[in-house]
Every structure is written in C-alpha cells, then in structure tokens.
Amino acid sequence: MFLEDCKVLENYQVGDNYYLMKIESKKASQESKAGQFFMLKVKNEMRILRRPISLHYVDKDKNILEFYYEVKGSGTKEFRDLKENDTLNIQGPLGTGFTTDVREKTCVVIGGGMGIAPTKLLIDNLKKENKVIFIAGGRDKGAVEILKNIDLENVEVHITTDDGSVGEKGNVVSALEKVLENKKVDMVQTCGPHKMMEAVAETAGKKDVFCEISLEERMACGIKACVGCSIKTLDGMKKVCHDGPVFDSKIIVDVDPAEKVGCSCSK
Numbered sequence: 001m002f003l004e005d006c007k008v009l010e011n012y013q014v015g016d017n018y019y020l021m022k023i024e025s026k027k028a029s030q031e032s033k034a035g036q037f038f039m040l041k042v043k044n045e046m047r048i049l050r051r052p053i054s055l056h057y058v059d060k061d062k063n064i065l066e067f068y069y070e071v072k073g074s075g076t077k078e079f080r081d082l083k084e085n086d087t088l089n090i091q092g093p094l095g096t097g098f099t100t101d102v103r104e105k106t107c108v109v110i111g112g113g114m115g116i117a118p119t120k121l122l123i124d125n126l127k128k129e130n131k132v133i134f135i136a137g138g139r140d141k142g143a144v145e146i147l148k149n150i151d152l153e154n155v156e157v158h159i160t161t162d163d164g165s166v167g168e169k170g171n172v173v174s175a176l177e178k179v180l181e182n183k184k185v186d187m188v189q190t191c192g193p194h195k196m197m198e199a200v201a202e203t204a205g206k207k208d209v210f211c212e213i214s215l216e217e218r219m220a221c222g223i224k225a226c227v228g229c230s231i232k233t234l235d236g237m238k239k240v241c242h243d244g245p246v247f248d249s250k251i252i253v254d255v256d257p258a259e260k261v262g263c264s265c266s267k
Contacts, residue, residue, distance in 0.1 A: 035096070037093070134152060
C-alpha cells in the first residue's frame with residue numbers, strides 16, 4: 001500500500017453523471033491488481049474520510065491508473081472538478097482482488113451499472129490465456145458508454161439495458177442464464193448492485209460454477225483498522241476492505257446485511 005500524490009492526466013465525462021479519471025502513479029500502479037480499490041482524498045478538510053473508488057485499469061508501462069466513478073455526493077463532485085495537472089492524493093492499492101491466475105478456462109465477467117468499473121482490468125488480465133465472455137448491463141445508454149473505453153477484442157460481448165436503448169432489453173442475469181445453457185463455463189466473476197450479484201451467484205450455483213463477487217461496504221478507514229465494513233460469512237466475520245472486496249460467493253451469508261452494499265462506491 002502506498003500514500004502517493006499523483007498528477008491528474010485526464011478527467012472527463014463519459015455519460016450522464018459518469019466520469020473517467022486518469023492519473024500518473026509511479027508507485028501504486030506497479031502493485032495494482034484487478035478488483036482492488038483506492039481511498040482517494042478530497043481537498044475539503046471538513047470531509048475527513050477518503051472516498052473508496054474501484055480501480056478501473058492500470059497501465060504499468062506508463063504508470064497510469066484509471067478510475068471510473070459516478071458523481072453522487074460532495075466527495076465525488078470534488079473529483080469531477082479536478083483538472084489536468086491537479087494533484088490527487090491516493091491510498092492503495094487496497095483489498096483482495098479477483099482470481100486471474102488461470103489458463104485455458106472459460107470465464108464469464110459480469111458488470112452491472114457502476115459494477116462495470118473493475119471489469120476493464122479484469123478482462124485484460126483474463127483474455128490473454130482464457131476465453132472471456134463479458135456481460136454488461138445498465139439502466140440506459142449512458143450507463144454503458146464506458147464500454148467504449150474497454151478493449152473487447154477477442155471477447156464475446158453481451159450488453160443489456162433496462163430500457164433497451166443499447167443491446168438487448170433485459171438484465172445481466174437473464175443473459176447469464178442463456179450463456180450457461182449453451183456453454184461450459186469454469187468461472188463467473190461479477191460486480192454490481194447487491195440484488196444483481198445475489199441473482200448471479202444463485203444462477204452460477206445452480207450449474208455448480210465457481211463464482212466471485214465484489215463487495216464494497218461503506219468504508220471509513222480502508223485498512224481494516226475499524227469494523228465499519230465487517231460482514232458475516234461462513235468463515236466468520238470478515239472485513240470487506242481487507243479480506244475482500246472480492247469473495248467466493250459461497251461463503252457469503254448475506255450479500256447486503258445492512259442494506260448498504262454498493263459497488264465502486266461513489267459517495
């Protein structure tokens with residue numbers, strides 16, 4: 001983990017209230033993995049807590065980190081206003097990421113809404129030695145505009161939207177059901193709204209397919225110093241910031257025990 005002052009390279013609107021920020025990180029970029037997250041510091045000293053944001057992508061050759069985020073509250077409004085050459089203090093990388101050390105497997109990656117955030121790096125890691133099927137879903141066209149920033153060459157892609165404005169009208173769970181009916185799948189990895197992830201895990205479980213889900217409880221510290229992000233699992237109490245955010249879905253007792261789990265927290 002690093003505390004690092006980073007230069008903002010780009011920060012622009014992707015669609016609706018969704019933004020993509022690229023920063024230069026000479027230290028943290030070299031240790032970052034798919035599924036991990038960072039605690040980003042806001043400028044206003046009245047806002048003491050950092051904001052946890054999922055890692056979207058890392059380019060280790062160019063020392064670049066990418067963050068895809070939604071502007072929802074005062075903290076992310078500050079991130080939105082950052083300009084080229086501004087400085088952003090980051091803490092990370094944090095947490096346990098997705099399983100990527102597999103070969104010759106058929107992997108289904110599912111991102112719903114802001115849960116698309118960690119899929120860019122995950123897909124990039126997996127597709128080098130595996131067959132990757134990507135299922136992405138969102139409310140409407142604006143929610144999936146970020147897909148233009150993801151290299152999907154040699155990836156089987158299924159897009160769903162609630163209103164049918166892009167791809168198939170429907171949801172990622174129905175798309176997953178169709179994939180599992182027609183293909184032998186070795187692993188499912190997902191990030192998105194908690195109800196979606198519950199349904200994905202249940203669907204994968206019916207076919208006895210290993211499934212990883214990425215949780216992000218509301219976090220205060222991000223470094224397991226407090227109990228704010230504790231969840232109940234079959235292996236006892238776990239802290240999402242340290243033991244996760246990625247978990248084997250089979251050990252999770254309740255994906256959203258306090259009705260407060262979200263993916264790619266953007267508060």
